Amino acid sequence: MTGSDESLALHALRCIGFAELSRVADAAGLPEAEAESQLIDLAVAGLVTRTPSEFGGWGLTEAGRVEDARRITGELDATGARDAVAAAYEKFMVLNPELLDLCSAWHLRTVDGVVASNDHSDRAYDARVLERFVDLDQRAEAVCADLAAALPRFRRYRTRLAAALDRAQSGALEELVDSTTSYHIVWFQLHEDLLATLGIPRQ
Amino acid sequence: MNWIHPLTPETDESPALLGGKGHGLVALRRLGLPVPPGFVIGTHACRAYLRDGRLPEGLDAELVIAVQGLEAATGRRFGAAQRPLVVSVRSGAAVSMPGMMSTVLNLGLTTEATGGLAAETGNPAFVQEARQRFLTSFAAAFRETTDDAQAATRPSGMAASDDAMDQLRAAVCAVFASWHTPRATTYRELHDIPHESGTAVIVQAMVFGNRDEHSGTGVAFSRDPNTGEKTPFGDVLFGRQGEDVVSGRSTTRPLSELAGREPAVWGDLLAALHRIEQHYRDACHVEFTFEAGCLWLLQVRPGGFTGRAAIRVAVDLADEQLIDRRTALRRISPQHLRNAHTPRMRAGDGLDVLARGRGACPGVAAGRIAVTADRAARMAADGPVILVRPYTSPLDMHGLAAATGIVTSRGGPTSHAAVVARAMGKPGVVDATALTVDVAAECVRAGERVVAEGTVVTIDGTSGEIVIGNLGTATVTVDSHLNRLLDWADEISGNRSQRPDQERLIAAHARL
The missing domain is CATH 1.10.10.10 (Winged helix-like DNA-binding domain superfamily/Winged helix DNA-binding domain)
Structure with a gap:
């Protein structure tokens, strides 16, 4: 090395x-x-x-x-973390479709049977989506904790995801899906990291 | 029977009890259309299961009787070595929640039944594939509910059971329990669907799209959902089961290819679509399978068209005297009008369609094809670029940022690529399964066709079309169907003054 x-x-x-x-x-x-x-x-x-x-x-x-x-x-191989990371990846992949549903719901919403772009004029709807992000994040936290226990370098994701969600909850709503530091982008990178770490090709 | 209702014309329960899918299948049976025999376990059984953590009293006995009925209808025996009965177990809530809950296919393929079906069909490879699909979907149904509060109460050890009735009970529980997966809960939260309504379960004799060369599966719209034109539209997958599309293992073909390859199936399908339109008085969408040249309908959904297509369908149906003008107006909301003004690709004859995917982010973009993010970033200095990738990873982000439009051959409307396209506000097409990206050869392939990097294409993020050349966009200024609909609106409101389209529609709605 x-x-x-x-x-x-x-x-x-x-x-x-x-x-x-x-x-x-x-x-x-x-x-x-x-x-x-x-x-x-x-x-x-x-x-x-x-x-x-x-x-x-x-x-x-x-x-x-x-x-x-x-x-x-x-x-x-040196840390013997493969099984733990693989198990956490399985749990991550259960959450991944839900996160992508949420990101889609942030951009698109069905009104009168028509899928339209969410113009963010309905604050109650946006609040509902944000609430579901928070709910999912609680479950994601457990997966991040498993990963950090297996390999310390994964700790960084928990910090970054929590920071993005904090910013969104403080009113910077672009931090959910739209900015380069958004929750979705950090999640996307975590997904990539898991695939790279385990040597799995992206589907 | 208290909990279970057969899929027969006589069944007269509500969609709230049978679920939307089950109710639609009963309607198809009433129309005399081919639906695989089966039965529905009502949503009230799901509610009881979710409340008590076990199947309600009496359901088990009804399940045995219902399976006997299915055996009689098919001349097969559940779990038997001789002529085994194989079933599908699907969810079906009152309000559709696509892909949110579990499905188990090919259930009943016990070790004995697998051997029996192999001997019967003389096609052991097909039967092994079916058995594998059963094991995979069964395991997935349980995995999805593992982290759930219901997990503690679900029957244990069933995954390994080799008894067909045990498999069925376990699968029914798994589908019920999947109502409470966090993803399904989130979906209901976002779509205003009550959490307490529960899902029905539909058990039907399997029909196999992978049975032989005269088998396959597909989806069909009675009219083109992009334009509303009265031409059947959809996809067909020859020799495969529907799940192969989702897994990306197979490539769909345009529905019209069915006409040449299976003329009898095509004829039956057209007749069925016509019959269904007459019944619902609306355009419709069906999922179908054909097995050994014989058509079966697995799901029907009326309506669901949007924007310009919805307007055209409403006006055409009024012209065909299936609905009156007031009904046509009622079916078009202001949201359809707004949607109708989304920029679309200029339509016309002789369009050179390279491939068709699914729209991920509305809008039209034209540019030169780039097949890697690096090249997209470099080429963007000299003009607009369309980045075409199998899927996207964070390593493609600089290419996505540089590109004017995005195409992926895999993934769906909720893939990372689709999310990023919408976040960046760039027209995007995903799931263009006919395309293969060849980075080494610097080209994109569609079947026999090879399109070099640098070729100009236009993509439409609404319809999912990818067309060779720079077609430019068309916002609707003159749309004869829209104009006629608005004329009808003015007749009803009695106001013919100049004003925005939406006001004309809303004024008519107020008087309907």
């Missing part, structure tokens, strides 16, 4: 895709300076690149993807 110090930043990029420094740091749970230093080391090793463009940022190279898979598999 070529020094696993910067594994956190490498794996964060594997799960979130192209991103600016601040998002890499947030996903990895590192101070920005530390995240940047890791990214630079990774770039020197040819595992990540920085693309300067409107849709650019830091991203994984093919070599970086292979190296991340090697490290993640090694970590899973």
Whole structure:
């Protein structure tokens, strides 16, 4: 292993895709300076690149993807966490369709038998959707706890999901589904992380 | 019988008791249409089960009698080695909750029955596949209710039972218990469906779409749900069961291909759609299976068309004198009018349709195809791009951000890709199963057809169509059906002044 110090930043990029420094740091749970230093080391090793463009940022190279898979598999085997992560993944996949239903309900709603975009003029409806997010989050918390117990790096998701929900409950409703730091986006990344960690192809 | 009602023309219970699906099947039987024999366990049995944690008194005895009736109707024996009876066990609430509750298929395929059916059909591979599907759907039905409060009360050890009646009892409990899964609860919360109503359970003799080369399954609309035009529309899957579509293991074909491949089935289906329209006085949608060249209807749903299609259907039905003009007006809500103004792809003859998926985010987008997120981000500098992926992962987000429109070949309207498309407000089409993305060859394939990256396509996030070329959009300014409907509205309101469409409709509604 070529020094696993910067594994956190490498794996964060594997799960979130192209991103600016601040998002890499947030996903990895590192101070920005530390995240940047890791990214630079990774770039020197040819595992990540920085693309300067409107849709650019830091991203994984093919070599970086292979190296991340090697490290993640090694970590899973060394810690003996595979069964626990696989069991948590099963529970996650029970919650996943419900979360996607909720995200869809946030954008679309059936009025007079017609599916229409939710224009957010009905506060009671939005409050109902938010309430269901909170309810689901309580069940998600148990899955996150199982994951964190199996592999400490998963702890970060609980923090990020709770933070997104907090922001939404404080009135920043775009933090449910619409922003790049939204509950859905963090969930989507957790989904990707579980698939990557267990080596399961996305269906 | 107190809890159980046969699927026969004589059954006269309400949709609240039989569930929407069961009630529709009874209606089909009354119309003399082919429905596999079966029976419905009423929603009141579900309520009793959810209240007491066990099947209500007397249900078990009725279940035995109902199965005997099914054996008599089919000339088969449940769980027997000789001519075994195989059934499906499906949920069906008063208000449809699609995909929220459990279904068990091919139940009754015990070890003995599996051997018997293999000998009877001379097709052991088909029977093994059916048995596997039973085990999978049975296990899934239990898994879904495992974390549920009802879990403690569900019969244990049934998953391994090799007794057909035990399997049936367990499956009925599993379907009842699935009413309370958190996902179903959330669905009801969001759609204003009462939590206490419960689901019916429909038990029917199985018909097998994977039986032989003259078998298959599909969905059919009596009219085109995108336009309202009076042309049957839908998908068919040859030689497979319906679940294969959902699992993405098979590719559907346009319904019209049935005409050439199974003309007798096609003829029967058209006649059935006509009969059903006459009965409901509305456009309709059926799920069907054909087994060895014989058509069976598994579900019917009237109406459900929206926007321009709903308007056209209402006007056409009035012209066909199936409904009067007042009824036509009553069927169109202001919401349909709003929906009718969503930008759509310019229609016309000779459209080169590459594939058809499902609309995930309304709107029209045209651009060059990119098959990876990286290339979409690069190509976007030179003009609009349509990102085409099998599915999306967070690694595609920069490509999604760069693209003008999004297409996926898998996933449904509630996939991550669909959610992200709506979050970004970009027209999106998902579940375009005919497409294969070939990243190495930098192209998209649809059957024999190869479309290179960079080819310009137009996508319609309402209808799910993907068409070659830049077609541009059309918002309805002149729509003869809409204009006629609004003329009828003015006749009723007696007000012919110039004003917005919605006001014209609402004024008529006030007088209906």
